[in-house]
């Protein structure tokens with residue numbers, strides 16, 4: 109059953125299917141005891157939805173590149189650092205973009221091959237660089253100092269790693285400053301419009317025949333497609349300039365980054381990979397004529413719509429005339445929304461105690477989390493059927509950068525994460541992706557083995 113309160117994607121059959129699968133999964137999670145008296149919060153991942161998005165991404169770029177063009181879609185691991193998710197994407201032909209030793213370890217644990225892995229980060233240590241080159245992982249140097257480290261390593265290493273430089277085309281900001289990476293003063297990449305920078309980049313390539321890639325990432329949520337396309341166009345123009353001056357196709361691959369925005373307002377996927385790939389092929393046709401290989405680094409857009417958090421409503425109260433549902437999903441799993449609600453609104457859907465979509469007139473209410481500060485609200489003044497004690501609040505579109513990004517406020521535990529698929533008999537099957545954190549684990553990671561550190565732990 110699909111909600112009739114505007115939550116389903118109107119006119120978008122795929123959005124309606126997504127909502128139907130979600131409704132069934134919430135019901136089944138309650139019936140199968142994934143939620144219960146002792147388990148107040150759970151996170152669900154729609155495996156069919158993730159596979160669909162991955163297939164769409166591949167098809168979108170296949171449609172605009174000549175057959176045989178090498179295209180690597182490297183999932184930005186930071187969007188969903190869960191090993192089973194990386195393994196699922198790998199099975200769908202998607203690699204990994206990593207930005208820390210931890211993310212690299214996750215990608216390797218998932219079996220992502222070095223040739224399908226890309227290392228980008230603004231603060232790579234010499235050890236990280238050495239390991240990446242030893243493994244044959246692609247590396248994009250962020251700045252001249254990092255390139256100098258690569259120079260030193262290249263003297264002593266025989267590597268298969270494709271190497272490139274990250275540039276910042278400095279074309280401006282989207283609607284969320286914190287996620288805009290192509291501003292004049294962004295911390296990422298070589299700022300291309302600064303005095304002398306462009307010539308420095310070109311020379312860097314001409315002096316190093318082993319630099320064969322060029323990387324740019326214009327930003328994430330809040331960046332207009334047209335601005336993203338301009339960023340890619342700038343990178344393409346620079347690649348053409350380098351290759352012209354080199355007198356050969358020295359740069360053979362352009363890494364266009366990720367950042368396709370996600371629609372958090374309904375179940376409709378908008379924009380789509382198809383729209384973006386088409387726009388790029390129209391705006392930057394030379395990049396798609398077969399002379400260049402491509403790398404993409406999408407994160408949020410692959411996972412966001414396929415994740416749902418389901419939290420029990422512990423108490424339903426009223427304050428100043430406003431109904432407030434106190435749930436178990438708050439700042440610990442929706443940090444961005446709680447601290448920056450204007451930039452990161454989330455939809456909440458109401459389900460009853462049995463996990464069935466709640467009926468009834470829409471009531472303006474707040475949905476609060478369990479943390480001890482007043483701002484711990486998932487939704488302020490949202491209209492939905494009145495949440496009552498024992499009901500469930502589902503927080504939608506949380507598959508990327510939400511429940512996988514735990515914030516340890518109030519020592520609240522990480523919720524269990526389950527993937528779901530149809531069981532073939534009209535029901536739903538679940539598999540554990542990450543089990544819930546225990547209280548013992550919280551004590552251990554809070555220094556439980558050093559209780560006397562501050563009272564008698566110093567050398568006397």
Ligand SMILES: *Cc1c(COP(=O)(O)O)cnc(C)c1O
Nearest residue numbers: 184325328366367405406407408
């Ligand atoms: C975060 C990031 C991405 C992914 O961004 P999304 O908005 O999640 O698609 C890709 N590339 C780089 C370099 C990033 O930092």
